[in-house]
Amino acid sequence: MDWGSILDNTLRGLIGEQFIFFGLAAIGLNLHFGYTGLLNFGQAVFMAAGAYGLAMMVATWDLSFWVGVVVGVVVFPVILALILGAPTLRLRADYLAIVTIAAAEIFRLIMRSPSLDQWTGSSDGLTAFANRFYEFSPFDPGQRYFFDLFIGNQMWVVLVGWVVLAVGVFICWLLVRSPWGRVVKAVREDEDAARSLGKNAYSYKMQALIFGGMFGAAGGMLRAIGTQSAQPDNFVTEITFFVWVALILGGAGTVLGPVLGAAILYAVLNFTDVLLRQAVRADYIPNSIMSGVQVGQVRFMMIGLALILLAAFRPQGILGSKEEMALDDR
Amino acid sequence: MTDESDTPAAAADRRADPDELADAVIRVPGVDPERARAALADVPREPGAPKPDPILVADGVVRRFGGLTAVDVGHVEIQRGVITALIGPNGAGKTTFFNLLTNFDHADQGTRSFDGRPIDNVPAHKIANHGMVRTFQLTKALSKMKVIDNMKLGATNQRGEMFWRSLLPFSWRNQELEIEARAEALLERFNMIHMRDQFAGTLSGGQRKLLEMARALMVEPQMVMLDEPMAGVNPALTQSLLQHVIGLRDQGMTVLFVEHDMDMVQEISDWVIVMAEGSIIAEGPPQSIGQNQAVVDAYLGGSHGAPLDLDREL
Numbered sequence: 001m002d003w004g005s006i007l008d009n010t011l012r013g014l015i016g017e018q019f020i021f022f023g024l025a026a027i028g029l030n031l032h033f034g035y036t037g038l039l040n041f042g043q044a045v046f047m048a049a050g051a052y053g054l055a056m057m058v059a060t061w062d063l064s065f066w067v068g069v070v071v072g073v074v075v076f077p078v079i080l081a082l083i084l085g086a087p088t089l090r091l092r093a094d095y096l097a098i099v100t101i102a103a104a105e106i107f108r109l110i111m112r113s114p115s116l117d118q119w120t121g122s123s124d125g126l127t128a129f130a131n132r133f134y135e136f137s138p139f140d141p142g143q144r145y146f147f148d149l150f151i152g153n154q155m156w157v158v159l160v161g162w163v164v165l166a167v168g169v170f171i172c173w174l175l176v177r178s179p180w181g182r183v184v185k186a187v188r189e190d191e192d193a194a195r196s197l198g199k200n201a202y203s204y205k206m207q208a209l210i211f212g213g214m215f216g217a218a219g220g221m222l223r224a225i226g227t228q229s230a231q232p233d234n235f236v237t238e239i240t241f242f243v244w245v246a247l248i249l250g251g252a253g254t255v256l257g258p259v260l261g262a263a264i265l266y267a268v269l270n271f272t273d274v275l276l277r278q279a280v281r282a283d284y285i286p287n288s289i290m291s292g293v294q295v296g297q298v299r300f301m302m303i304g305l306a307l308i309l310l311a312a313f314r315p316q317g318i319l320g321s322k323e324e325m326a327l328d329d330r
Numbered sequence: 331m332t333d334e335s336d337t338p339a340a341a342a343d344r345r346a347d348p349d350e351l352a353d354a355v356i357r358v359p360g361v362d363p364e365r366a367r368a369a370l371a372d373v374p375r376e377p378g379a380p381k382p383d384p385i386l387v388a389d390g391v392v393r394r395f396g397g398l399t400a401v402d403v404g405h406v407e408i409q410r411g412v413i414t415a416l417i418g419p420n421g422a423g424k425t426t427f428f429n430l431l432t433n434f435d436h437a438d439q440g441t442r443s444f445d446g447r448p449i450d451n452v453p454a455h456k457i458a459n460h461g462m463v464r465t466f467q468l469t470k471a472l473s474k475m476k477v478i479d480n481m482k483l484g485a486t487n488q489r490g491e492m493f494w495r496s497l498l499p500f501s502w503r504n505q506e507l508e509i510e511a512r513a514e515a516l517l518e519r520f521n522m523i524h525m526r527d528q529f530a531g532t533l534s535g536g537q538r539k540l541l542e543m544a545r546a547l548m549v550e551p552q553m554v555m556l557d558e559p560m561a562g563v564n565p566a567l568t569q570s571l572l573q574h575v576i577g578l579r580d581q582g583m584t585v586l587f588v589e590h591d592m593d594m595v596q597e598i599s600d601w602v603i604v605m606a607e608g609s610i611i612a613e614g615p616p617q618s619i620g621q622n623q624a625v626v627d628a629y630l631g632g633s634h635g636a637p638l639d640l641d642r643e644l
Contacts, residue, residue, distance in 0.1 A: 171497065179488045179506065180496030186472050186483050192434065193470035197549060198458030198486045207493050325529030327473045 001282060006274045012149055013270030013326045017154030019263045021047075021223040028215030028245040033306050034252035035176055036208035041098030042084075043243045045107045046213040047220025048235035049076035052111060052120070054221050055230035058129035060119050065132035069209030073148030073220045077213040081206070089205045096209075104237060111232040125157060133225050154273030157226040163223065164258065167214055173255045175211075184208050216243075245307060251317025253324075268306070272299040334543050351515035353581065358411075358552050361582030366411030372487045375614035378405035378557075385410035385553055385584050386462070391430055391440030401608045403440070408553075413585040414476070415595040415616070416565065418605035419629055424588045427605065428557055431586075432457050432464045445552065457484055467561065471538040472530030475521065480504075480530050480541055481513035483550025490565035513548060520544045521572065536567035543574065543637055554578065556587040562595055572598050592620075602626065 013019060025043050032038040053072025057063040065200055084103055088095040111120045120126065139145055139152035150158055175181050176323070184204050188195040191201040224230040250261025276295040279285045310317070316325040367551070369382040384407035393401040401423040407415050418424050429435035431442060433454045438582060442449050444460055452460065472480050482546050489495050489510065490502030517523040520540050525533065530541060539559055546554055576598055579585055589595050595602060596616045604612040606628035612619060619625055 174497050174499065178496035178499065179482070179490035179502060180476070180493055182479055182483055183491050185475055185479075189472035189474055190470045192466065193472060194483070195434070195455045196432070196458065196464050196466070196470075197484045197545065198454045198455055198463075199483075199491070211493070238353075324474050324529065327529055 010271040013266035015259040018242035024219030028212035033211035039097035044217030044239040045104035050217030050221035051224035051230040053100035059126040077217040081210040130225040251320035254319040348515040352519040358582035381409040414602040415599035422605040423608040463551040464555040467557040471530040536563040553584040
């Protein structure tokens with residue numbers, strides 16, 4: 001057993017790229033679900049919007065990187081949120097859930113469509129649109145950094161990612177402690193009560209959908225930058241559920257919950273992955289139980305089991321408050 | 331929250347006697363409740379009677395659910411500065427009418443005006459800004475918010491409720507302190523200040539009713555509309571609730587409430603409107619209502635007193 005490699009991989013999950021992408025998306029989902037009570041089951045579509053916003057502007061239309069960033073983080077998510085929210089936010093919460101889960105698949109299938117190949121690269125996606133980003137990197141691409149965990153370009157993505165994540169957490173903290181945060185929490189608890197006190201529940205839900213979507217887009221864009229590729233199958237429905245797992249694990253409705261949840265989720269995924277792989281290779285686990293290629297599935301089974309245990313024993317998540325969870329919604 | 335950031339006004343507000351502050355929040359200027367009550371003496375005791383100083387007027391309001399006409403009110407006026415009770419047997423359409431008056435439901439026909447301004451096309455969330463605020467039959471305390479946050483939510487025109495402003499705490503902090511002082515004064519008035527930092531979900535049913543009423547007052551309305559304020563409240567708390575409602579009226583506020591319990595209606599209301607099967611069947615001071623034949627029929631059925639015909643009943 002190579003414990004050094006197990007430790008490296010676990011740490012990379014805890015603070016590395018995956019943690020950043022999903023942490024950002026989970027902050028957005030926390031604004032949606034944890035604070036405003038919006039059931040968004042299509043956070044992947046906002047992530048895809050961020051990735052494709054940048055990729056298409058740069059790779060397809062040769063516009064500047066910065067135009068791509070603005071389109072990906074602001075323009076696309078706003079348009080998307082308006083399209084998704086306008087018809088559904090006046091209705092009950094479940095309608096948004098249905099529409100978002102469908103929209104995420106529709107967007108992905110459109111991006112995959114061969115007829116749009118010249119703009120979207122269809123199933124191969126778009127590549128090499130983030131060179132400008134790496135031009136700013138102060139790190140030597142040939143070197144390893146941060147306890148040898150990341151190579152130069154990774155280190156640059158991770159560093160920028162940490163800054164974006166910190167800013168995101170700070171903005172979220174400001175928002176939820178403000179009167180704005182009070183109104184969205186009231187909308188989550190009871191829309192009609194908020195309305196009777198003069199608050200435009202529809203408008204607040206739309207604002208939360210837009211802004212949470214922008215966090216998702218930032219996560220998706222960073223992911224596309226990190227891999228220099230925007231591919232439709234990077235944004236399958238599972239991605240949305242990873243974001244949900246991170247949020248529920250950390251604790252919905254807490255400022256740091258989604259970030260902590262994403263860190264733990266990827267640390268555990270990486271840890272079990274390397275551990276099981278090595279155990280299979282060293283024949284600690286015989287082939288009759290599990291082969292090396294099955295490790296990927298088995299670790300998700302374990303995450304599933306962990307979620308069941310969490311739901312049974314700590315439904316409020318790691319940071320959530322049990323007393324608050326126990327209050328009925330009368 | 332630091333004291334240095336206080337404006338003089340906010341600091342003064344916080345130093346002010348909570349009782350005076352609560353009075354200032356509740357008081358509706360320019361309304362003389364005694365005269366408003368006295369003026370009712372000359373009002374004819376019939377459905378749709380015109381009032382000397384109506385604050386809320388509804389005309390020809392109809393609401394249908396499919397083939398069922400739930401509400402069909404010809405004309406009704408609510409006198410400013412008095413307590414008006416809206417009563418009627420189960421299914422009379424009281425709550426539906428209530429929802430129509432506050433635009434939580436859309437009328438199929440008819441017009442409504444509040445304080446002389448038409449409100450037919452005003453969305454429900456803007457009604458509060460017009461000076462009219464309602465509570466709900468099923469209490470809507472916001473369980474996972476603290477009592478004080480419930481209260482602060484009620485204040486209107488908060489700068490920090492705008493998205494971009496909310497990110498700049500210095501731009502709303504002073505207003506927040508004023509709102510907090512008002513909220514605390516009202517909690518003090520309603521004897522709830524000791525629950526300030528509890529989650530509203532931990533309150534008893536009656537306390538939630540009180541909280542909902544106090545929260546509505548944070549809007550600083552001219553008129554409060556209470557949908558069954560006494561439902562599910564224990565007798566001890568009922569008395570205190572009643573006294574609070576009377577207290578509101580004595581500060582010039584107009585109160586319209588829906589209620590089942592005739593005793594309570596007799597005790598506090600200045601005027602009673604009786605609904606049955608969607609229409610208004612009687613109006614008058616509470617003493618006159620008990621003797622009204624239409625009301626007795628509506629509550630007890632038209633054939634009461636007639637010999638029971640078992641064959642027909644079965």
